[in-house]
Amino acid sequence: MDAVSSVPDPVNEPVRGYAPGSAERESLQRRIAELEGERHELTMTVGGERRMAGGDPVDVVQPHDHQHVLGVTAQATAKDVADAVASAKQAAPAWRDLPFDERAAVLLRAADLLSGPWRDTLNAATVLGQSKSVQQAEIDSACELIDFWRFNVSYARRVLEEQPQSSPGIWNRFDHRPLDGFVTAITPFNFTAIAGNLPTAPALMGNTVVWKPAPTQQLAAHYTMRLLEAAGLPPGVINMVTGDGAAVSEVAMTDPDFAGLHFTGSTKTFKHLWRLMGEQLDTYRSYPRIVGETGGKDFVVAHRSADPAAVVNGLVRGAFEYQGQKCSAASRAYISRSLWEGGVRERLVDVTKSLSYGDVTDLRHFGGAVINDKAFAKHAEVLARAANTATLEVLTGGTCDDSVGYFVQPTVLLGSDPTDEVFTTEWFGPILAVTVFDDSDYGKVLELVDTSTPYALTGAVFATERAAIEEAHRTLRFAAGNFYVNDKPTGAVVSQQPFGGSRGSGTNDKAGSIYNLQRWVSPRSVKETFVPATEHGYPHMG
Ligand SMILES: NC(=O)c1ccc[n+]([C@@H]2O[C@H](COP(=O)([O-])OP(=O)(O)OC[C@H]3O[C@@H](n4cnc5c(N)ncnc54)[C@H](O)[C@@H]3O)[C@@H](O)[C@H]2O)c1
Numbered sequence: 457m458d459a460v461s462s463v464p465d466p467v468n469e470p471v472r473g474y475a476p477g478s479a480e481r482e483s484l485q486r487r488i489a490e491l492e493g494e495r496h497e498l499t500m501t502v503g504g505e506r507r508m509a510g511g512d513p514v515d516v517v518q519p520h521d522h523q524h525v526l527g528v529t530a531q532a533t534a535k536d537v538a539d540a541v542a543s544a545k546q547a548a549p550a551w552r553d554l555p556f557d558e559r560a561a562v563l564l565r566a567a568d569l570l571s572g573p574w575r576d577t578l579n580a581a582t583v584l585g586q587s588k589s590v591q592q593a594e595i596d597s598a599c600e601l602i603d604f605w606r607f608n609v610s611y612a613r614r615v616l617e618e619q620p621q622s623s624p625g626i627w628n629r630f631d632h633r634p635l636d637g638f639v640t641a642i643t644p645f646n647f648t649a650i651a652g653n654l655p656t657a658p659a660l661m662g663n664t665v666v667w668k669p670a671p672t673q674q675l676a677a678h679y680t681m682r683l684l685e686a687a688g689l690p691p692g693v694i695n696m697v698t699g700d701g702a703a704v705s706e707v708a709m710t711d712p713d714f715a716g717l718h719f720t721g722s723t724k725t726f727k728h729l730w731r732l733m734g735e736q737l738d739t740y741r742s743y744p745r746i747v748g749e750t751g752g753k754d755f756v757v758a759h760r761s762a763d764p765a766a767v768v769n770g771l772v773r774g775a776f777e778y779q780g781q782k783c784s785a786a787s788r789a790y791i792s793r794s795l796w797e798g799g800v801r802e803r804l805v806d807v808t809k810s811l812s813y814g815d816v817t818d819l820r821h822f823g824g825a826v827i828n829d830k831a832f833a834k835h836a837e838v839l840a841r842a843a844n845t846a847t848l849e850v851l852t853g854g855t856c857d858d859s860v861g862y863f864v865q866p867t868v869l870l871g872s873d874p875t876d877e878v879f880t881t882e883w884f885g886p887i888l889a890v891t892v893f894d895d896s897d898y899g900k901v902l903e904l905v906d907t908s909t910p911y912a913l914t915g916a917v918f919a920t921e922r923a924a925i926e927e928a929h930r931t932l933r934f935a936a937g938n939f940y941v942n943d944k945p946t947g948a949v950v951s952q953q954p955f956g957g958s959r960g961s962g963t964n965d966k967a968g969s970i971y972n973l974q975r976w977v978s979p980r981s982v983k984e985t986f987v988p989a990t991e992h993g994y995p996h997m998g
């Protein structure tokens with residue numbers, strides 16, 4: 457059983473600005489150029505060995521310059537995944553028997569390496585492979601991942617401290633065992649921090665893991681794996697397999713020792729995986745722990761009392777940072793008529809028009825391209841439909857161009873039918889749908905916001921009247937797991953706004969919090985009686 461010692465008090469990693477002329481900018485640009493000039497062999501890592509997966513090769517490109525191949529990865533085969541599962545099982549006894557402090561030290565060291573010598577590498581890989589602006593890479597692949605690793609150690613310690621009461625002559629204890637089997641972590645393309653957190657959180661609690669990143673995030677995932685090795689992660693504790701995941705669900709998730717899924721990605725994929733797990737219930741030795749954080753259709757509501765400049769800024773940053781490819785991105789807005797007609801419409805259109813999306817290695821751009829050809833085609837279809845729908849008006853944007861990169865212009869659609877799919881479907885791109893309501897209909901609009909989508913991830917209300925804010929809290933209590941007052945619905949910070957949503961948006965286990973970490977232990981209650989009874993009778997028997 458783990459002894460509990462004290463661990464360093466975590467603080468949030470400061471965000472660097474990369475202003476022109478700064479040493480940090482020069483250093484990052486140098487690293488970007490180095491990684492851009494290499495052609496990476498994006499292998500799996502199984503039992504500490506790097507090897508190319510056996511299936512079809514897959515090019516990993518720069519989304520803003522899709523002819524530029526950064527490296528080649530490959531689809532993992534059933535045999536590759538079976539090897540990763542075997543390796544996770546083999547590494548399990550030694551890893552779970554290692555004292556908590558030794559496991560924690562690996563992540564604390566990884567955090568310090570990322571804060572220092574590895575920062576440029578992970579940021580550069582995220583800029584190039586996922587088309588993030590430097591600011592968006594910095595808050596993700598540096599700060600958020602460092603925060604996950606440091607804060608998780610402190611939360612894990614609190615989990616281990618939780619102990620039952622004892623009574624005279626009896627000592628009761630919790631043995632915080634890892635799960636009885638291995639964990640599968642499946643991660644999305646859009647956050648390097650999430651990709652790094654999902655395998656490491658269960659590992660911290662003593663589990664071994666099969667991790668499958670998204671192919672489009674493979675460059676940053678490759679360096680995350682190298683960084684964990686540099687921090688001292690033993691071989692086999694986290695086994696990284698590559699590809700689109702078909703073999704992972706077929707092999708790892710149908711193994712009798714599969715004990716937990718740590719997933720972030722779309723609602724559709726999560727439901728598919730949950731159904732698969734349901735079908736396998738008679739195969740598994742334990743009921744698997746299922747943690748899945750999924751899609752959103754995140755809202756902004758602006759009451760007539762709101763500060764117009766704050767509303768516009770919240771919409772622009774909330775909807776268009778990282779090309780709208782955040783699960784938290786504002787994609788539907790409900791604006792009171794007096795605000796809209798009092799200048800918000802013009803200001804929103806003007807600021808949105810001024811945003812430049814381009815090659816993110818040129819740091820002057822606000823954003824880059826969407827992740828791949830599939831996302832581009834989906835957005836192109838949405839924009840074509842919008843242009844031909846009578847209830848929709850394209851206020852700005854509405855165009856896209858994939859001749860060099862997968863560029864979709866930041867788009868604002870004005871809709872008179874709030875049931876149209878632009879207000880209900882997650883597209884995961886830079887498309888914001890706005891509808892305008894009469895000031896007196898605020899209460900009705902809150903009801904509409906609550907009921908018009910299957911999701912409940914993030915949302916924001918802008919208002920200065922306290923009664924309006926209180927009404928939004930009440931009506932929208934279950935409409936968002938992360939709710940913002942007078943702020944954009946994106947940009948949650950580990951330890952400050954623990955992140956996750958409910959309804960169709962996930963199991964709401966709040967990544968980077970004590971709630972998430974406790975899902976990766978299976979406590980054993982131990983009762984020890986110091987002087988055991990020797991007579992079987994009771995007083996009532998006389
Ligand atoms: N709620 C959150 O915290 C959160 C955070 C980030 C992203 N997201 C959501 O993620 C989605 C965007 O990410 P994405 O496009 O990478 O999602 P996705 O569902 O397409 O893919 C997620 C992961 O699942 C894998 N996958 C897909 N099909 C699989 C299968 N059959 N078997 C095994 N693995 C499979 C993918 O390869 C990838 O690694 C959006 O819906 C977004 O809202 C949610």
Ligand SMILES: N[C@@H](CCC=O)C(=O)O
Pocket residue numbers: 646647781782783784945946947948949955
């Ligand atoms: N936690 C991030 C979103 C993660 C999903 O993509 C935010 O709060 O913006």
